[in-house]
Amino acid sequence: EADIYQTPRYLVIGTGKKITLECSQTMGHDKMYWYQQDPGMELHLIHYSYGVNSTEKGDLSSESTVSRIRTEHFPLTLESARPSHTSQYLCASSEGPRVYGYTFGSGTRLTVV
Amino acid sequence: SQQGEEDPQALSIQEGENATMNCSYKTSINNLQWYRQNSGRGLVHLILIRSNEREKHSGRLRVTLDTSKKSSSLLITASRAADTASYFCATDAAETSGSRLTFGEGTQLTVNP
Numbered sequence: 001e002a003d004i005y006q007t008p009r010y011l012v013i014g015t016g017k018k019i020t021l022e023c024s025q026t027m028g029h030d031k032m033y034w035y036q037q038d039p040g041m042e043l044h045l046i047h048y049s050y051g052v053n054s055t056e057k058g059d060l061s062s063e064s065t066v067s068r069i070r071t072e073h074f075p076l077t078l079e080s081a082r083p084s085h086t087s088q089y090l091c092a093s094s095e096g097p098r099v100y101g102y103t104f105g106s107g108t109r110l111t112v113v
Numbered sequence: 114s115q116q117g118e119e120d121p122q123a124l125s126i127q128e129g130e131n132a133t134m135n136c137s138y139k140t141s142i143n144n145l146q147w148y149r150q151n152s153g154r155g156l157v158h159l160i161l162i163r164s165n166e167r168e169k170h171s172g173r174l175r176v177t178l179d180t181s182k183k184s185s186s187l188l189i190t191a192s193r194a195a196d197t198a199s200y201f202c203a204t205d206a207a208e209t210s211g212s213r214l215t216f217g218e219g220t221q222l223t224v225n226p
Binding site for chain 2: 006031033035040041042043045048058059088090092094096098099100101102103104105106107109
């Protein structure tokens with residue numbers, strides 16, 4: 001059973017709204033990641049963190065921002081949602097990805113109307 | 114272009130048959146990992162193979178890695194309807210500091226009862 005939780009599971013929101021997608025893990029992992037995935041497509045890394053107060057942008061440019069104030073919490077924020085942000089957002093964490101791989105949350109499916 | 118590219122994009126087989134999926138990549142890697150994703154859910158880590166390993170087994174899963182050809186294969190033996198899912202390979206590139214996985218486009222496997 002994965003110990004990484006994403007909320008909400010589904011979100012439909014109007015254009016221009018500010019939203020925060022929550023991601024929390026109870027495993028004490030230092031490394032956390034956000035991926036964006038369109039249906040049936042590959043995952044694109046948009047943000048990652050190697051520990052508290054450490055955040056980096058990923059390979060895919062994103063208008064979202066992240067913060068890492070606590071080890072267990074890695075929220076993603078969109079200041080002004082647009083229809084182009086409609087996608088699934090997956091959060092993951094790892095104890096040591098070169099040994100153990102990633103643990104993923106169930107994802108947040110975001111629809112901006 | 115994608116670091117990991119799976120082949121085939123879609124595979125449909127009968128229960129009890131074996132399923133083979135292939136992954137090709139472009140750069141040197143520390144390791145290659147395979148993940149499974151049920152429709153609309155997060156990914157589940159299946160197996161990790163290091164660059165100095167050639168073959169690895171886990172239950173009904175067998176993974177091979179050929180670093181000279183920059184390719185890997187995932188074999189699922191005696192498939193079951195419950196194996197129906199998308200399967201992704203992910204590479205941990207050797208030249209990146211830290212560890213960030215790059216995912217391929219996935220193979221959609223359908224196992225018919």
